[in-house]
Amino acid sequence: MKLKYLSAPYIVWMALFVVAPVIIVVVYAFTSAAGEFTFDNFAKMGGYVSVFSRSFLLAIISTAICIIIGYPVAYILSKERARQQRILIMLIMLPMWMNFLLRTYAWMSILENTGLLNRLLTLLGLPAVNIINTPTAIVIGMVYNFLPFMILPIYSVIVKIDRSLIEAAQDLGANAVTVFRRVIFPLSLPGVFSGITMVFVPAVSTFVISQLLGGGANMLLGDLIEMQFLGAAYNPHLGSAIALVMMVIVMICMWLMNKFGAGGEEAVML
Amino acid sequence: MAKELIRLRDCTMVFDDDVVLNKINLSIKDNEFLTLLGPSGCGKTTTLRIIGGFVKPTSGDVFFNGVRINDVPPHKRTVNTVFQKYALFPHLDVYENIAFGLRINRHEGRRLSKDEIHSRVMEMLEIVSLKGFEHRDVTSLSGGQQQRVAIARALVNRPKVLLLDEPLGALDLRLRKDMQIELKRIQEATGITFVYVTHDQEEALSMSDTVVVMDGGVIQQIGTPEDIYNEPVNAFVADFIGESNIVDGIMIEDGVVEIFGKKFACLDAGFAPNEPVDVVIRPEDVDIVDIKDGMLTGTVTNVTFKGVHYDVIVDFKGFKWLIQTTDYCPVNSRIGIKIDPDGIHVMHKSQYSGMFGDYSSYSAEYEEISDAELEPEETVSEDKLYEA
Numbered sequence: 001m002k003l004k005y006l007s008a009p010y011i012v013w014m015a016l017f018v019v020a021p022v023i024i025v026v027v028y029a030f031t032s033a034a035g036e037f038t039f040d041n042f043a044k045m046g047g048y049v050s051v052f053s054r055s056f057l058l059a060i061i062s063t064a065i066c067i068i069i070g071y072p073v074a075y076i077l078s079k080e081r082a083r084q085q086r087i088l089i090m091l092i093m094l095p096m097w098m099n100f101l102l103r104t105y106a107w108m109s110i111l112e113n114t115g116l117l118n119r120l121l122t123l124l125g126l127p128a129v130n131i132i133n134t135p136t137a138i139v140i141g142m143v144y145n146f147l148p149f150m151i152l153p154i155y156s157v158i159v160k161i162d163r164s165l166i167e168a169a170q171d172l173g174a175n176a177v178t179v180f181r182r183v184i185f186p187l188s189l190p191g192v193f194s195g196i197t198m199v200f201v202p203a204v205s206t207f208v209i210s211q212l213l214g215g216g217a218n219m220l221l222g223d224l225i226e227m228q229f230l231g232a233a234y235n236p237h238l239g240s241a242i243a244l245v246m247m248v249i250v251m252i253c254m255w256l257m258n259k260f261g262a263g264g265e266e267a268v269m270l
Numbered sequence: 271m272a273k274e275l276i277r278l279r280d281c282t283m284v285f286d287d288d289v290v291l292n293k294i295n296l297s298i299k300d301n302e303f304l305t306l307l308g309p310s311g312c313g314k315t316t317t318l319r320i321i322g323g324f325v326k327p328t329s330g331d332v333f334f335n336g337v338r339i340n341d342v343p344p345h346k347r348t349v350n351t352v353f354q355k356y357a358l359f360p361h362l363d364v365y366e367n368i369a370f371g372l373r374i375n376r377h378e379g380r381r382l383s384k385d386e387i388h389s390r391v392m393e394m395l396e397i398v399s400l401k402g403f404e405h406r407d408v409t410s411l412s413g414g415q416q417q418r419v420a421i422a423r424a425l426v427n428r429p430k431v432l433l434l435d436e437p438l439g440a441l442d443l444r445l446r447k448d449m450q451i452e453l454k455r456i457q458e459a460t461g462i463t464f465v466y467v468t469h470d471q472e473e474a475l476s477m478s479d480t481v482v483v484m485d486g487g488v489i490q491q492i493g494t495p496e497d498i499y500n501e502p503v504n505a506f507v508a509d510f511i512g513e514s515n516i517v518d519g520i521m522i523e524d525g526v527v528e529i530f531g532k533k534f535a536c537l538d539a540g541f542a543p544n545e546p547v548d549v550v551i552r553p554e555d556v557d558i559v560d561i562k563d564g565m566l567t568g569t570v571t572n573v574t575f576k577g578v579h580y581d582v583i584v585d586f587k588g589f590k591w592l593i594q595t596t597d598y599c600p601v602n603s604r605i606g607i608k609i610d611p612d613g614i615h616v617m618h619k620s621q622y623s624g625m626f627g628d629y630s631s632y633s634a635e636y637e638e639i640s641d642a643e644l645e646p647e648e649t650v651s652e653d654k655l656y657e658a
Contacts, residue, residue: 164357167324170344171351172371172427178345182374186361 028240041241048224048242055221056249058135059204062142063150066199067192069143070150074191075184077151078158089155092148104141104212111137111213133215141209149198157191158184193257201250221246272299274336275430275463276321281330283316283487290316292487293330298431298465299480303457305466307474308484309510314467315354317484318433321465323347334430350424351433355440356416358408364419365404368394371427394422397456414445421456431463438473450477471511475499483507504617508550509626515556515591516627519549519616527616530566530586534609538616548617550627553581553594555613564606570599583629590629 118128207222228239276298283291306314323344398418475495502508520528524539572583
């Protein structure tokens with residue numbers, strides 16, 4: 001029972017930095033500048049439906065691309081010998097040790113109309129492409145920045161799958177494709193789900209990537225919220241309301257996913 | 271004589287310069303219950319994995335029905351395995367675990383219909399007494415139940431051979447005994463060849479038609495349980511299978527062996543005259559008699575009550591024997607012993623000579639005896655030994 005006291009600092013921490021901000025956001029969302037209770041902030045959001053849909057669309061696309069690229073990488077990685085695995089994991093994590101802004105700026109100079117990519121294309125005699133300041137650039141930036149968060153959870157689940165399960169499937173007549181489809185893939189789903197969470201949530205709320213790579217024209221939820229707090233449109237009440245709605249939508253998404261992924265979660269518990 | 275189903279010829283397995291199997295030759299017959307028995311690291315599991323196709327022998331050949339199958343992958347072999355830790359699919363329920371092999375394979379050249387799969391799974395559940403468990407989560411089952419799912423999952427495919435890798439190792443003693451009987455029953459009912467790996471000699475003796483004793487990557491002896499127990503070929507087998515007193519002896523001539531300087535009648539023959547040999551005497555084959563009637567005399571140093579019998583440790587000139595008897599003899603009493611000719615088993619000297627079979631806790635005393643520097647025994651007369 002004494003051990004309970006050891007958790008006290010964490011409870012204080014959670015209260016200060018998790019619960020309190022959420023309460024503040026909720027209070028702001030339901031009040032006007034004058035401090036009166038109101039639903040106005042939510043009513044105003046009608047004008048931002050396009051920002052919501054663009055944010056969720058780009059986040060979904062980015063997450064999907066992360067799965068398509070990240071799953072095979074994680075799978076191949078898990079098949080390597082232990083030493084190679086460690087080196088490759090480090091290489092995957094290496095860019096994450098660099099500053100996030102710096103990485104995104106680097107992509108700016110790659111994707112610019114006179115950037116590295118177009119110079120390379122011209123050199124090869126191919127027509128230049130206009131990527132910067134388009135949704136494509138934002139997706140590229142998101143995929144690049146969040147891909148490790150997809151690879152690592154999938155990898156760590158696959159690598160823990162008991163080898164004897166794979167042998168058992170082979171023993172029962174499964175060829176490599178069937179082993180993957182019937183055993184490895186279903187057992188790796190919990191990793192995919194946590195990868196989705198770790199990519200989708202930051203992707204849907206990012207503002208740096210969209211500002212640097214998307215230009216002003218492709219405003220995302222993150223930009224919209226930032227504007228309400230730091231920008232010209234200063235209105236923390238509206239900003240809080242948007243943040244709250246976004247949070248609720250994300251929570252619903254996660255809840256749905258966990259509900260359908262429940263079978264897989266148990267597999268990991270084993 | 272049943273026909274040969276599997277043959278291993280000169281199978282050698284080397285992992286990182288470590289010779290795990292050394293030129294194994296083994297023949298497994300149809301409908302046989304064959305057990306690979308040995309201590310951990312003896313190569314028994316590797317042998318099983320070669321048959322299952324999970325590893326390829328470094329050299330040597332594997333034949334199935336006369337066809338070389340070295341390069342046939344596991345999923346194309348008509349062999350199924352019950353894995354040591356069951357390896358049940360945690361994402362599937364009991365029913366789907368058992369149906370796994372039926373769903374993905376062609377059987378007799380075609381896919382099975384839903385109804386056929388259902389009837390075969392239900393039949394299996396019946397055989398392993400798990401009716402009503404079909405939609406249970408495998409992780410919610412007890413060890414014994416998981417074990418039976420693993421057996422059902424393998425047997426439902428009607429394999430020619432079932433490989434079992436220490437399948438009862440994780441179960442408690444009582445359950446293990448029940449499952450031994452259960453497994454033997456299933457084997458007899460289905461007529462499937464069982465290749466069973468265990469380190470438990472009692473399990474091996476009670477279930478098998480043939481026991482293969484292995485150590486150090488080498489087959490030490492192949493035989494029926496009776497052969498293995500009664501006529502071990504070397505000190506290792508004698509020691510590994512049951513309790514044994516193993517002493518140095520000299521084979522004077524056919525039917526006469528000298529132990530502790532005394533001549534004993536035995537049933538063994540075919541040794542060179544005066545060949546140094548290992549002699550095995552099982553603890554239950556020693557009769558305790560009055561000191562004046564004893565072929566050898568010794569001092570009791572320890573008595574342990576075991577229920578059915580007493581374990582008595584007797585010191586014969588520093589070499590301690592284990593004797594199992596229903597007669598109580600107090601510690602420090604002098605006793606005589608008598609051994610019938612069929613209680614004496616003579617073996618050729620091997621690399622294992624001198625390593626096993628002494629129940630002495632003092633290696634110094636043991637050394638002294640191993641040197642065979644024995645003083646003549648005074649209490650036993652020569653003629654006693656032919657009486658028996």
